[in-house]
Amino acid sequence: MAKPFDLRDFVLSSPRETDSFGHTIGRVLQGGDVLALLGELGAGKTALVRGIVAGLGGSVASVTSPTFALVHEYQGRLPLIHLDLYRLKRVDEAESIGLSACFTDEAVTAIEWADRFPDLLPVDRLEMRLIHRTRTTRMVQLEAQGARSRSLLMRIHKACHARSLSARLPRSRTRLRRKASQR
Numbered sequence: 001m002a003k004p005f006d007l008r009d010f011v012l013s014s015p016r017e018t019d020s021f022g023h024t025i026g027r028v029l030q031g032g033d034v035l036a037l038l039g040e041l042g043a044g045k046t047a048l049v050r051g052i053v054a055g056l057g058g059s060v061a062s063v064t065s066p067t068f069a070l071v072h073e074y075q076g077r078l079p080l081i082h083l084d085l086y087r088l089k090r091v092d093e094a095e096s097i098g099l100s101a102c103f104t105d106e107a108v109t110a111i112e113w114a115d116r117f118p119d120l121l122p123v124d125r126l127e128m129r130l131i132h133r134t135r136t137t138r139m140v141q142l143e144a145q146g147a148r149s150r151s152l153l154m155r156i157h158k159a160c161h162a163r164s165l166s167a168r169l170p171r172s173r174t175r176l177r178r179k180a181s182q183r
């Protein structure tokens, strides 16, 4: 089995940055990818899913924690199945919502409170732990558990790198222009 592969201590310094990180992830997702979202109440799991749905080209207006419905589905470049296991108490309850049918190559699945029933989830999943830092700051740690999620993590890495390069470009151009006008 492939070793876990991780991205540690990635700081999300505002809700906007979490949204933008989700957007980056949404753009590189492929059918069959499974995102296991971990973190306490209010850690930002749903906020991240909102960004992911936007990155998939879906409408974010209806993205909320599926705490009562347990399952939501959003349409975009790929369907995203959004689950929340917080309220489930027993394995048979989790099975009764048709959990296993939520993992398909035709869709992406994101599960809030995935640590409630780890044994019911595909082994190959990208674990995304959100950690509360300050009122507006979160930290995210990503850990791939198999070949598919490792490939996803590499795509996320690449996309984040490309984004940070393109974010830096306009600033350095502005600086160059300013220097030229000061001469």
Ligand SMILES: Nc1ncnc2c1ncn2[C@@H]1O[C@H](COP(=O)(O)OP(=O)(O)OP(=O)(O)O)[C@@H](O)[C@H]1O
Pocket (backbone or CB within 6 Å): 012, 013, 014, 015, 016, 018, 039, 040, 041, 042, 043, 044, 045, 046, 047, 048, 065, 112, 135, 136, 137, 138
């Ligand atoms: N950097 C940040 N990233 C994400 N959310 C943030 C950040 N800073 C502050 N917040 C706030 O934290 C809250 C996160 O709520 P969210 O519903 O996404 O949490 P959750 O992890 O899904 O909680 P629950 O387990 O109750 O479903 C929002 O009110 C959001 O505005």
Ligand SMILES: [Mg+2]
Pocket (backbone or CB within 6 Å): 045, 046, 047, 064, 065, 066, 112
């Ligand atoms: Mg939530």
